[in-house]
Each structure stands twice: as C-alpha cells, then as structure tokens.
Amino acid sequence: MALNNLGMALNEAGRFDEAITAHTRAAEICRETGDRQGEGITWNNLGADLQEVGQHERAVTVHTWAVDVFSEFDDRYHEAEAQHYLGSALRMVLRFDEAVAAHTRAVELFGETGDRHNEGLALTGLGLTLRRAGRCAEAATALTRAAQAYRDTGDRGGEGMALSNLGVALQDAERFADATAAYEQAVQAYREAGDRHGEGVATNNLGNNLRAAQQSADAVVAHRRAADIFRAVGDRLREGKALLALSLALLDTGQAEEVRRHYERAIEAFAGVDEHESAALLQRWLVSLHPGAIPPGIIPPEFHQAAFVVLMRLAFADARSGRPSLWGGPRAVRDPSDGSSAP
Numbered sequence: 001m002a003l004n005n006l007g008m009a010l011n012e013a014g015r016f017d018e019a020i021t022a023h024t025r026a027a028e029i030c031r032e033t034g035d036r037q038g039e040g041i042t043w044n045n046l047g048a049d050l051q052e053v054g055q056h057e058r059a060v061t062v063h064t065w066a067v068d069v070f071s072e073f074d075d076r077y078h079e080a081e082a083q084h085y086l087g088s089a090l091r092m093v094l095r096f097d098e099a100v101a102a103h104t105r106a107v108e109l110f111g112e113t114g115d116r117h118n119e120g121l122a123l124t125g126l127g128l129t130l131r132r133a134g135r136c137a138e139a140a141t142a143l144t145r146a147a148q149a150y151r152d153t154g155d156r157g158g159e160g161m162a163l164s165n166l167g168v169a170l171q172d173a174e175r176f177a178d179a180t181a182a183y184e185q186a187v188q189a190y191r192e193a194g195d196r197h198g199e200g201v202a203t204n205n206l207g208n209n210l211r212a213a214q215q216s217a218d219a220v221v222a223h224r225r226a227a228d229i230f231r232a233v234g235d236r237l238r239e240g241k242a243l244l245a246l247s248l249a250l251l252d253t254g255q256a257e258e259v260r261r262h263y264e265r266a267i268e269a270f271a272g273v274d275e276h277e278s279a280a281l282l283q284r285w286l287v288s289l290h291p292g293a294i295p296p297g298i299i300p301p302e303f304h305q306a307a308f309v310v311l312m313r314l315a316f317a318d319a320r321s322g323r324p325s326l327w328g329g330p331r332a333v334r335d336p337s338d339g340s341s342a343p
C-alpha cells in the first residue's frame with residue numbers, strides 16, 4: 001500500500017499526473033498479488049486523480065471497477081464511496097440518469113452503515129446531479145435532506161454548502177423567496193463555521209437571486225458585501241465577478257456613476273489574476289461595443305457576457321442623457337427596443 005499512500009500524498013500536493021502514475025502502478029501490484037480489496041481502494045483513489053485533471057470518462061471506468069470489487073466482497077462502506085465518486089464522474093460527462101442512480105445507491109449504503117455525515121455528502125451529490133438534469137424539485141428535496149444530515153453531525157460548513165446549493169436549485173425553479181431564505185441560512189452557517197470564502201459565495205448568490213426577484217436595492221447590498229469578503233480573502237477572480245454583479249444591480253437602481261466606479265474596480269480585480277487576461281479586459285473596456293476585437297478564449301465567458309451587458313446599458317444611458325460616453329467621446333447607440341440586434 002506504500003505506492004497507494006504515495007499517490008494520495010501527491011494528490012494532496014496537487015501533483016496529479018504523478019499521483020496517477022503512482023496509483024496506476026499500485027493497482028497493478030494489487031492485481032498481481034491478488035489483493036482485491038486493495039485494488040478497489042486504489043481504483044477509487046485513481047479515479048479521484050483523473051477527475052482532478054479532467055479525465056472524467058476514464059474516471060467513470062475505474063470507479064465502476066471499484067464498485068464491482070466492493071460489491072463482490074459486500075463491502076458496503078467502500079462501495080458507497082465508490083458509488084458517490086462514480087456519480088460525480090458521470091455527472092461531469094452529462095450521463096445524468098446513471099449519475100442519479102449511483103448517488104442514490106451511495107445514499108442508501110451510507111444510511112445502512114450509519115454514516116450520517118457521508119450520507120449528507122452523497123445527498124449533496126445527488127442534489128447537484130438532479131439540478132443539472134433540470135429536476136429542480138427533486139434536487140431541492142435531496143439538498144434539504146443533505147443540510148439536515150450535516151446539521152445532525154454538527155458540520156456547519158457542510159450545512160452551508162448544502163444550503164447554498166439548495167438556494168441555486170430553488171432559484172432555478174423561480175422560487176425566489178425560498179431561495180433567499182436558503183441563501184441567508186447558508187451565509188449564517190458558513191459564518192459560524194469560519195468559512196469566509198463560502199460565506200462570500202453564498203452572499204453573492206443571494207445577490208443574484210434578489211436581482212432575479214427584482215429586489216435590486218437589496219442585491220446591491222449583498223453583492224457589495226460579497227466583493228468585500230472576496231477582497232479580504234484574496235480571491236481576486238470572484239471579487240471581480242461580484243463587482244460585475246454589483247454593477248448590474250446598480251444599473252437597475254439608476255446609480256450610473258456608482259456603476260462606473262465599481263466596473264473599474266472589477267477590471268482592477270481581474271488584473272490581479274492574470275496579466276494577459278488583464279490586458280484583454282482593459283481592451284474590452286476600450287473597444288466597448290466591438291467584442292470581436294478580442295481573440296476568443298482570453299476572457300471567461302461569464303465575464304464577457306456580463307461586461308457586454310454593462311457596457312451596452314451604460315451606452316444607452318449616455319446616449320439618452322447626452323453625456324460623453326465611457327470610452328471618451330460621443331457615440332450613437334441604437335436601443336435594442338427598436339428591433340435592432342446587438343453587434
């Protein structure tokens with residue numbers, strides 16, 4: 001098992017290619033020596049390595065092997081782990097029905113072994129998969145159960161994670177009031193767990209939900225708080241995204257000058273992530289309505305979309321008010337309400 005342990009240490013250190021090599025050799029040795037239990041455990045660990053480097057199809061294969069091994073020996077605890085990992089890999093390759101079946105089996109097995117905490121983990125995986133499959137009502141049920149399992153075992157951080165994902169599922173179902181309640185509970189749970197990063201994610205999600213519910217003034221408060229949290233923990237990428245979301249909420253409330261300030265702060269936040277990306281973002285700001293001027297693949301799609309919306313709406317406001325536009329000179333912009341399409 002020395003090679004298996006080495007692989008786990010390499011995985012923890014983020015050296016995933018080396019971990020794959022170690023776990024692959026460990027599995028071969030277990031097979032040669034007839035150690036079927038050790039082989040199954042190593043397959044599970046190899047699958048986790050493969051998922052870290054995006055090789056999800058291969059991960060499906062090795063986790064399936066692990067399930068078969070543990071089922072053969074009626075090792076319910078390790079089979080539950082393997083089923084959970086298999087479900088996660090299947091979700092990543094969009095095989096949702098199979099993923100739901102794997103996660104459901106993991107929930108059952110963890111329940112039978114009395115492992116309430118890992119039952120919560122499997123329920124979270126089930127909820128995420130059901131949401132990806134568009135089955136939001138079932139996802140909400142699974143994630144509510146997951147939150148309760150974490151609550152029963154005193155894991156406030158896990159509870160926050162389940163509640164935050166519950167909020168997303170409820171928001172997808174347009175149950176905005178219920179989603180707000182879930183996000184607020186998630187924020188509190190993360191705060192009590194001392195997880196500032198999780199608190200920031202849940203707070204930013206709360207802002208997105210409030211804006212979707214047309215409560216933009218409250219969304220401004222949430223996004224501002226999220227941006228402050230991400231700045232405090234040094235997550236510049238999420239800080240930038242929170243500032244973009246704040247810009248959109250401020251636009252809804254007619255605070256154009258505040259929009260300009262926070263949008264520029266978003267540019268600065270992204271600048272702290274990658275110099276090449278920063279240059280592209282600054283170019284995006286200057287060329288405004290001509291997104292084709294930037295080579296594809298440089299700007300994260302979600303940033304590009306949000307930035308384009310901000311710039312378009314600010315351009316409309318400038319054109320209507322007669323103010324100089326953001327990019328330094330007057331510019332005529334057609335309002336899409338007249339039937340024109342965005343460039």
